Amino acid sequence: MYISLLKRAFLFALFALFGLCATAQSNTYLYTNIEGYQAFLAQTALENTSGLNKKLQKQYSKIIEEKNSALIKQLNEKGFLFDTQAYPYLNSILNNILEKNSLDKSRYHFFIDRSAEVNAYSYEDGTVICDLGLLGIIENEDQLAMVFCHELGHCLLQHCNKAIVAQLEKLNSPEFLARVKAIKKQRYGVNTQLEGLLMADVFDRRRHSRSQERAADSLGMILFRNTGYSGKNVARLFDLLDSAENKTTACTIKEFFDQEKMDLDTGWFKPVKQMRFGGNEKKETADSLKTHPDCASRKAIMLASFNDNPKPGAEFVTGNISRLSAIKRIALFDEAAYSKEKDNYGFYLYQLIENDAIFPSDNNIKTAIFETLVSLCKYQRSHILYTVVNSPYATDDDKDEYAKLLQLLDRISLDKLIRITYIYYNNNKALITAPKQTINDYNTLNN
Amino acid sequence: MRIKLAIMALMLLSFKGFGQDASKAFDGVKDITLRNIGVIKKNNVIEGYFSFYEFDKVDRKTVLYRLNLVDANLNDLGAKDILGPKEWELVSSGFDGNNFCFKFWDEKTKTIELKVYDQQAKEISSSTIKVNYKPTGGDYQKYSSMATPEINIANNNGFVDYVFNDPNNAFIVSYINGNTKKVWQQTYEPEGKSKVMIPGYLNANDDVILTGVSRVEKGMYNTKTDHSILANSTADGHVLFDMSTEFGDNHVVPINAIFEKDKIVIVGLNYKTAKTYTTAPDGLAFIEVDKQGKLLKSNFKTFEESLGKYLPIADHRLQDDYYIYIHDIVRTKNNTNIVVAEKFKKGTDAGGIAMAAFSAFARSTAGGPIKLQLENMVVMEIDMDGNVLQAQEIPKGKTSTGHFPSYIGLMSPYLLAMAAESWGWMDYMYTLKNEDSSELTFSFIDHDKLDADAKATDNFGQIKYKDGKFSSDKIPIKNEKADLSHLFPAKAGYVMQFNYFKKQKKLTINLIKLNN
Numbered sequence: 001m002y003i004s005l006l007k008r009a010f011l012f013a014l015f016a017l018f019g020l021c022a023t024a025q026s027n028t029y030l031y032t033n034i035e036g037y038q039a040f041l042a043q044t045a046l047e048n049t050s051g052l053n054k055k056l057q058k059q060y061s062k063i064i065e066e067k068n069s070a071l072i073k074q075l076n077e078k079g080f081l082f083d084t085q086a087y088p089y090l091n092s093i094l095n096n097i098l099e100k101n102s103l104d105k106s107r108y109h110f111f112i113d114r115s116a117e118v119n120a121y122s123y124e125d126g127t128v129i130c131d132l133g134l135l136g137i138i139e140n141e142d143q144l145a146m147v148f149c150h151e152l153g154h155c156l157l158q159h160c161n162k163a164i165v166a167q168l169e170k171l172n173s174p175e176f177l178a179r180v181k182a183i184k185k186q187r188y189g190v191n192t193q194l195e196g197l198l199m200a201d202v203f204d205r206r207r208h209s210r211s212q213e214r215a216a217d218s219l220g221m222i223l224f225r226n227t228g229y230s231g232k233n234v235a236r237l238f239d240l241l242d243s244a245e246n247k248t249t250a251c252t253i254k255e256f257f258d259q260e261k262m263d264l265d266t267g268w269f270k271p272v273k274q275m276r277f278g279g280n281e282k283k284e285t286a287d288s289l290k291t292h293p294d295c296a297s298r299k300a301i302m303l304a305s306f307n308d309n310p311k312p313g314a315e316f317v318t319g320n321i322s323r324l325s326a327i328k329r330i331a332l333f334d335e336a337a338y339s340k341e342k343d344n345y346g347f348y349l350y351q352l353i354e355n356d357a358i359f360p361s362d363n364n365i366k367t368a369i370f371e372t373l374v375s376l377c378k379y380q381r382s383h384i385l386y387t388v389v390n391s392p393y394a395t396d397d398d399k400d401e402y403a404k405l406l407q408l409l410d411r412i413s414l415d416k417l418i419r420i421t422y423i424y425y426n427n428n429k430a431l432i433t434a435p436k437q438t439i440n441d442y443n444t445l446n447n
Numbered sequence: 448m449r450i451k452l453a454i455m456a457l458m459l460l461s462f463k464g465f466g467q468d469a470s471k472a473f474d475g476v477k478d479i480t481l482r483n484i485g486v487i488k489k490n491n492v493i494e495g496y497f498s499f500y501e502f503d504k505v506d507r508k509t510v511l512y513r514l515n516l517v518d519a520n521l522n523d524l525g526a527k528d529i530l531g532p533k534e535w536e537l538v539s540s541g542f543d544g545n546n547f548c549f550k551f552w553d554e555k556t557k558t559i560e561l562k563v564y565d566q567q568a569k570e571i572s573s574s575t576i577k578v579n580y581k582p583t584g585g586d587y588q589k590y591s592s593m594a595t596p597e598i599n600i601a602n603n604n605g606f607v608d609y610v611f612n613d614p615n616n617a618f619i620v621s622y623i624n625g626n627t628k629k630v631w632q633q634t635y636e637p638e639g640k641s642k643v644m645i646p647g648y649l650n651a652n653d654d655v656i657l658t659g660v661s662r663v664e665k666g667m668y669n670t671k672t673d674h675s676i677l678a679n680s681t682a683d684g685h686v687l688f689d690m691s692t693e694f695g696d697n698h699v700v701p702i703n704a705i706f707e708k709d710k711i712v713i714v715g716l717n718y719k720t721a722k723t724y725t726t727a728p729d730g731l732a733f734i735e736v737d738k739q740g741k742l743l744k745s746n747f748k749t750f751e752e753s754l755g756k757y758l759p760i761a762d763h764r765l766q767d768d769y770y771i772y773i774h775d776i777v778r779t780k781n782n783t784n785i786v787v788a789e790k791f792k793k794g795t796d797a798g799g800i801a802m803a804a805f806s807a808f809a810r811s812t813a814g815g816p817i818k819l820q821l822e823n824m825v826v827m828e829i830d831m832d833g834n835v836l837q838a839q840e841i842p843k844g845k846t847s848t849g850h851f852p853s854y855i856g857l858m859s860p861y862l863l864a865m866a867a868e869s870w871g872w873m874d875y876m877y878t879l880k881n882e883d884s885s886e887l888t889f890s891f892i893d894h895d896k897l898d899a900d901a902k903a904t905d906n907f908g909q910i911k912y913k914d915g916k917f918s919s920d921k922i923p924i925k926n927e928k929a930d931l932s933h934l935f936p937a938k939a940g941y942v943m944q945f946n947y948f949k950k951q952k953k954l955t956i957n958l959i960k961l962n963n
Contacts, residue, residue, distance in 0.1 A: 191503040192511060267885065275494065277516040277547065278525030278568040383922045386957045391520040410520075411940075414962040 029078035029114075037075070037109060041068045044125040048161055056168050063164060067123070074113075078341065081112040081132065081334055086327040090130060092318040093141060094148050100226045101152075108155070114338035116351070118241065122151040124160035132338075135331040137240040140315040141324060142229035146220060146237055149227075153219035159212045167205070210293050217298055221305055231311030238299035249401045251357030253408060262423050265416070268408040274394040332358070336368075345372055345379070346389035346409055350402045363431040370432050373421040374442050380414050381445070418445050482512070483537040486936055489544065490600050491777070491880045493519050493938045497549075499537040505530060512537075514549070519938040521958065527568040532556070541598035541606055546571065546625035548598050548606040559610055561598070563625035571625045576632060579612045601651035601681060605629070609646045609658070618646050620658060620679055633684035635677055640665045649676070649704035649713070655738070656681055657711070659701040663724065670862075671721040674700050676713065678740060688740030692732075697747050698723055699732040702776045703784075710735050710743055712831070714776050714784055717747045725862040727763035727770050731786070731833050748833030757838035758825070763861075768792045771825050772864040774875040780884045783836060784829045785912050787889040789875050790822040790840070791867075793860045794847065815853030819860070819867055821846045821874050824891055826910055826917050841910050841919045844895030844903065848872035881939040887912040888939050893921055907934055907942055911963045918963035929955075 031037070045064045049057045074080065081087060094110045097103075108126045116133040123129075128151045130144075138144050154160065170176055183193045224231065257264050292298075316324070336351035349372045356365045379385045392406040412420075425432065425442065434442075487495040495518040502513040512531055516524040534554035541548045551560045556577065563572040599607040605624035612619060617636035622629065635646070641662040649657040658677040663670065678687040692699035692715065700723050701715040716723075717732035730749035736742055750760050750771075759766055771788040778784055794817075824841040848867045867873050876890040893906040906921040922942070925932040929946035937943040937958055946955045 188504050188506055273544075275518055275524055275542070276566040277564070278527065380960060381962060383959050383962070385960050391522065391958065393520065393522050394518070410960075 028082050028084075029080065031075050031080065031082055031111075034072065034075060038068075038072065040109065041071070041125050048124065052165065055172060056165070059168050059172075060164060064124075071123070071127070075111075079114060079338075080129075081114050083330065083334075085323075086132075086135075086330045086334075087112055089319050089323055089327055090144070093145055094128060094152075096318050097145060097148055097152065097223060097227055100228070101223050103152070103156075108152075114334055116335040116339070116347075120147050120151055122154050122160070124155075124158070124164065126155050128152065128155070132331040132335045135328050136335075137243075138324070138328075139236070139240070140233055140321075141317060141319055142231075142234050142313070142315050143237045143240070145227060145229050145317070146224055146234040149223040150216050150220035152223055153216035154212070157212070157215055157219060159216065163205070163208070163212075170201075213292050214298075214301075217301065221302065225311055228313045228317045229311070230313035230315055231306035233315065235299050235302040235306065238295040238302070242295040249399065250354045252401050253353065253404045256353050256357070260424055260427050262420050265412075268411045269404055271398075272392070272394045272407070274396065340368075340372075343388050344390070345376055346406055347402065348372055349376070350405045353405070354401075361431070363433055366428045366431040367433050370421070370425055370428065370442075371434055371438050373417070373424055374434075374438055374445065376409070377414065377417050377421055377445050378441060380417060385409070422446060482535070485537070485539060487516065487540045487542050487547065488597070488600075489542050491878055492882055493879060493936055494542045495519050495524060496521075496935075497537065497540050502528065508533060510535065516547075521956065525568055527564065529562075539596045539598050541600050543600045543605060543625075544603035548623065548625075550596065550598055550608065559608075561606065561608060561621060561623050563606070563623055565625060572623055572628055572630060574621055574623045574630045574632065576610050576619060576621060578610060597648075599648040599651070601656060602653065604653055605651075605681070607648060607651055607656055609648070615643060616640055618644065620646070620656065620677075620684065622656065622679075622681065622684060629682065631684040633679055633686075635660070635686075637662075637675075637689070641673070642666070642669070646677075647701075649701055650706065651681060652706050653681055655679065655687055655711075657704045659715075661700065661723075670725045672698070672723045673721075674698065674715075674723065676701055676704075676740070687738075690736065690740040690742075692734070693721075694734075694742070694745055694747075697732060697745075699734060700728075701734075702773075703778060705778050710737055714778070716773060717749075724865060725859045727861045728773065729763070731776070731784075731829060733831055733833060746831075746833050753829070753833055753835045754827065754838060757827070757835060758840070765790065769822065770860055770864070772861070772868070772873065774868070774873070775878045775889070777878055777880070777887055778884075779828070779887065779912065781915070782831065784831070785887055785889075786825075786827045786829060787875065787878065787910070788825040788827070789873055789891070790825060791819045791860070791864055791873075792822075793863065794818055794820040815851055817851045817863070819848040819863055819872070821848065824875065824889070824908070824910060826889065826912070828912070828915075837917070839917050841908070841917070842895075843874060843891060843893045843908065846874060846892075846894050877936055879936060879939050885913065886939045890936070890942070892924075895921075897921060897923065909940075909942070909961045909963060911940065911961070920961040920963040922959060922961065 041064075045061060045068070048064075049060050052060055090112060091110050094108070095105060098105050098108060108128060111127065111129045113129050113131045115131045116136075117131045118133045118137055119131045120134055121129050121131075128148060130147070134144075134147065179197065180194070183190055183197070186193070221231075224234070251259075254264065254269070332351075332355055336348055336355060339345075339348040339351055349369070352365055352369045352372060356362070356369060359365055376385065376388070379388050389409050390406060392410045393403060395403045397403070421442065481498060481500045483497075483499040485497055486493055487497055495516055498515045500513055500515075501510050503511040505511050509530055510533055512529045512535065513526055514529055514537070515526045518524055531551065532553050532555060536552045536554065537549055538552050539550045546566070547564045549562050549564070551562065552558075553560070557579075559576045559578060561574045562570055565571050601607055601622070601624075604626065605622055608621040608623075610619045610621060611617075612634070613636075617634055620633045620635060622631050624630070635658075637660075642665050644660065644662045647659040647661065649659050651657065656679045658679070660675045660677050662673045662675075664673065674692045675689060676692060677689050679685065680687050692701055692713070696719055698718040698721050699713070699715040700718070701713050703714045705712045705714070713732075713734040713736065715732045715734070716728035717730050718726060719729050720726055728750075730747060730751075730753060733744075733746040734742065735744040750763075754760055758771075764770055769790045769792045771790055773786055773788045775787050776784050777787075821843075822845055823843050825838065826841060827838040828836040830836055849870075849872055851863060851866065864873070868875075874892045876892060878887065878889050880887045889910045889912075891908045891910070893908045894903060895906060896903050897906060904923045905925065907924050908919060908921040910917060910919045924934055926944060926946045928948065930949040931945075931947040933945040935943040935945065940963075941958050941960055944957045944959055946957070947953070948955070
């Protein structure tokens with residue numbers, strides 16, 4: 001409890017420094033240059049298919065078209081963030097890397113995916129994307145710059161494109177087709193052999209993928225060396241990535257209930273005995289299926305590189321710690337808003353509870369928690385809670401507070417949920433500014 | 448194949464991530480034919496679900512099956528490939544807290560095989576029984592109508608199953624335990640012939656397995672029954688005791704047994720006649736015996752004495768000629784018993800009479816005019832002395848069973864109710880509980896308006912007993928937008944709904960939480 005309070009106080013102090021200008025962000029999700037981007041995607045696809053034979057060209061184009069449509073759909077459905085703070089800042093970091101490496105800026109696009117996943121990724125066309133969740137673990141601008149350098153490494157080495165072409169060539173090769181034909185001709189064991197063939201292919205691609213990750217790390221470090229960033233702390237990035245799965249929480253669900261003086265039914269948190277059918281994968285199988293080499297080995301290589309040949313520079317080049325803290329705050333709020341837009345109310349409530357612990361007097365968060373509780377009551381009353389809350393899962397991680405919240409929502413009765421909403425409203429009504437409709441819904445529930 | 452490969456190529460599209468991830472999922476590569484789907488139970492607790500399908504042909508006689516398991520929240524538990532004969536069915540499954548047991552039926556050889564797997568999906572024990580009994584038609588459905596397909600769990604430690612070799616005079620008790628590797632089969636063949644003999648699992652622990660045995664005496668028009676409790680040693684199956692449950696003029700049909708420190712408490716329905724299949728019970732019986740089956744205490748209280756103050760009852764009947772049919776008796780965490788019952792009465796209708804008259808010329812087994820009118824559910828909480836602590840009628844729309852064949856239409860209402868239950872005509876569905884028995888749920892089908900101004904719909908109803916209180920809730924069986932909906936039992940407080948959307952060719956599986 002004490003540690004948790006300290007942790008909360010620290011987080012609060014960190015964000016309070018930069019977050020006093022509070023909650024109403026002029027976030028926008030509108031990309032103003034969709035036509036231009038579509039033309040860019042079409043042009044890149046054309047260039048990439050020019051060296052292929054007609055059969056492969058057709059298959060390649062089909063795959064790329066599907067991917068492009070998904071990207072445009074995500075753009076149109078507010079899946080990316082184009083605000084006036086985070087987007088320009090992160091874009092300026094990427095642009096700085098491009099400039100320092102004399103790369104043609106018109107060949108690259110940058111987006112911020114609103115997902116809470118701790119990740120960044122890139123496409124064969126030169127689009128580099130950073131998930132909002134990644135911002136949560138980053139300590140300095142140089143670490144972000146290293147991530148972008150890694151993704152640019154993939155783009156420059158044409159990893160995506162080469163992988164697609166190699167796969168299509170393999171699938172269309174006379175040897176592969178003859179093998180499939182021979183298997184299909186057999187009377188017995190057809191599916192087992194086909195599965196074996198596909199499995200071998202997956203292992204092969206994953207192995208290739210891991211070697212490409214190492215290559216992207218290597219080229220990323222070369223690109224990074226051309227920037228003004230210091231190499232001193234970037235290897236720590238891998239520790240942060242490694243610990244991202246065991247995310248520390250600002251507030252446990254129990255602490256939230258205690259803080260709101262809401263009665264806890266011990267049965268809600270009774271751990272579920274995990275049932276299994278099939279042992280853990282053999283280490284060699286699990287390792288073979290990994291797309292990335294493990295963080296420890298990547299960190300060791302990066303550390304060695306920067307120790308042998310130190311890279312002097314600054315931790316911040318285009319921004320500063322306050323600017324980074326401000327966008328980390330935006331990320332927290334926008335990730336949560338995105339969960340709501342995706343109708344993931346269970347995760348949204350979890351994010352709000354965490355944000356409430358960091359910003360304890362924020363009326364927007366209090367209002368959002370109240371509105372979410374009212375919505376959950378309504379969904380449960382209509383027997384469609386499953387549409388907005390994921391299924392609970394058994395976990396060995398006793399720090400997984402999201403799993404605990406899912407378990408609570410799974411076990412709590414409608415009456416108790418309404419009671420909790422009632423207590424929460426009465427505790428926080430001075431700060432809650434819910435619309436009339438929500439108050440009406442709340443009154444209906446209480447009647 | 449081509450499509451599948453194209454999907455795989457699509458996976459290569461982005462270099463998803465600077466972070467770490469590992470993929471473990473692997474789909475089947477061809478269309479599959481699902482053989483069986485079912486629940487994994489630990490007696491009345493739903494632990495998960497299985498699906499069993501033919502994955503590949505190995506040779507002329509052997510098939511490679513794939514068994515997939517998910518938990519009660521539909522999270523993947525794992526899969527196992529199993530070699531088996533062509534005509535194989537996975538008929539039921541159980542989980543004893545440590546291991547899984549699967550019951551397979553080989554149609555060709557008429558063999559039942561129990562296989563126990565540990566949580567690493569490794570086969571650790573098995574037991575095979577060749578069934579000599581050949582019902583007309585010969586398939587498993589016919590067979591299972593005689594022998595319950597459910598696997599029973601012996602107190603977190605092993606599985607109990609019953610198999611008929613001679614349904615009139617004998618049955619086999621099978622026990623298999625993955626931890627101790629104990630496997631035994633014991634044939635029970637008491638003296639004297641009977642028309643039919645049915646075993647019913649009561650309870651088991653590490654020492655004893657208790658089975659309720661119901662026999663109908665031989666003779667075409669004889670409806671007299673004998674009931675007894677068979678106790679087998681869990682260690683090796685030898686008979687510890689075999690006691691009749693006839694005590695003077697009290698004939699007890701055992702429903703449930705509870706192990707207490709030095710005794711066994713048996714809860715059952717009590718009849719003042721030996722014709723327990725054709726008359727309504729007079730009340731409940733609470734019998735206490737020691738571990739050798741010696742009677743310690745008995746308590747018989749009629750419904751007129753105990754239930755009368757809640758529901759006026761006389762000569763086995765409620766007001767307006769209604770009877771109550773008792774479906775289940777379950778022990779609560781607080782040492783009381785919950786009885787779930789359904790109100791019914793015998794009825795006729797004009798359509799039925801006309802049809803019966805018409806069909807009388809055609810064949811004697813055609814539908815007659817008689818049917819049962821089914822009404823509210825009734826739940827009662829009863830203490831160990833037979834006193835009713837609370838009783839409630841849970842409203843349910845009036846429905847009717849199908850018309851009974853003319854040759855049994857004139858039989859007693861209670862026998863008709865028994866027949867209706869065995870044919871799945873009653874509205875009660877099943878009883879479930881959670882792991883620590885703090886929640887008991889009783890499910891039923893209802894046809895009624897859920898809102899005053901709505902149309903009547905077929906609904907799924909659930910009565911819950913929690914913290915000493917009964918509550919109920921209902922949902923429509925059919926999802927409004929789906930072309931087809933089907934319900935499946937789920938963990939306590941939930942029901943699983945399968946929906947098929949024809950236009951989108953989409954199948955959804957939802958765990959719906961009831962509001963009680």
